[in-house]
Amino acid sequence: MLPNFSLEHRDKNSNARAGKIITSHGEIETPVFMPVGTQATVKGLHQRDLANDVNSQIILGNTYHLYLRPGTEVIEKAGGLHKFMNWERNILTDSGGYQVYSLSNNRKITDDGVWFKSHIDGSKHFFSPEIAVEIQRKIGANIIMAFDECPPYPCDYSYTNKSMKLTHNWLNRCIKTFKNEDSIHGFDQIFFPIVQGGTYKDLRRISAEFITSKDCFGNAIGGLSVGEPHNEMYEMTDIVCNILPVEKPRYLMGVGTPINLLENISLGIDMFDCVMPTRNGRNGMLFTWNGVINIKNKKWEFDFSPIDESGSSWVDKYYSKSYLRHLFTVNESLGKHICSIHNLKFYADLMKIAREKIISGEFLNWKNSAVSKLNNRL
DSSP states (O other): OOOEEEEEEEOSSSSOEEEEEEETTEEEEESEEEOBOTTSSOTTOOHHIIIIIIOOSEEEEEHHHHIIIIIHHHHHHHTSHHHHHTOOSEEEEEOSHHHHHHOTTSEEEOSSOEEEEOTTTOOEEEEOHHHHHHHHHHHTOSEEEOOOOOOOSSOOHHHHHHHHHHHHHHHHHHHHHHHHSOOSSSSOOEEEOEEOOTTOHHHHHHHHHHHHHTOOSOEEEOSOSSSOOHHHHHHHHHHHHTTSOTTSOEEETTBOOHHHHHHHHHHTOOEEEOSHHHHHHHTTEEEETTEEEETTSGGGTTOOSBSOTTOOSHHHHHSBHHHHHHHHHTTOHHHHHHHHHHHHHHHHHHHHHHHHHHHHTOHHHHHHHHHHHHTOBO
């Protein structure tokens, strides 16, 4: 089956959309949140948890980390990442650009690509646009991302402009490599370019127009959620979404809080990923429809009520707040596991209900009501 995207509904009172991506590994109903499985695992969770409880339609893998460990050769010989980690649904791989960006003291950017030192053993490696695409071909992701440079925040105009032009040059090379190489694992793979430009309106417009001209399957927005105020993120997203083609899926990379997701859905975003639900969960933070719970607080010591009465994961009513707090007090890994499952299921439900509200025409009022509660500290 050839990959396809169909736009099914558009909200009359905002730019929110409901659509469907179809790949050889199944359907992805949008809007969608993708759990981050950096090293061929969503940290601390079984694939069965993701499929049966969270019901994730797609997860994200990290090219940089998988390239270093277990290595591209291992994954390729296993038959691709799906078979290696026993995950039958969709996988998106980022290109490694963001991880290389985060190694600011251990990398050198050139026109050809990036030299970097492994965070594991200090060994030296090189990623070019061509190599990044080739690695993702071998990993076997359903959705492959372009190799880009993510400028830091804050960043002056001159560097951001230079960085954007480098990303565009790299994109041309990525597309050439992608078109000239066949899929290795017997199914069609999809390619997304990435809009850059920092928090400069004119650069974001230039980049969005350049990316649009490439007519790829979908388009991504990078370089946000790197420290800028939320209002600037929304402003840049709005500018870009008004340029990117309506008929193609839009992916906002690395975002974010439940409120970030809802606000960006209203601006026209279809796809998200972020480590927040699992990372915060491992630190005892639970996202709920009534606000945020820090389960490590003493106030929950004698609270024997379920973790979340309105939650839909099996863990929410199976365990009590008191018991979950106890697990964190004694540093039992089960507590981190429970919170991660809860948070990912909450994010999945957030996307599911947002989709339902878009289809029913109630999205904007529902979104505004939800946002007013999600920031509460319980």
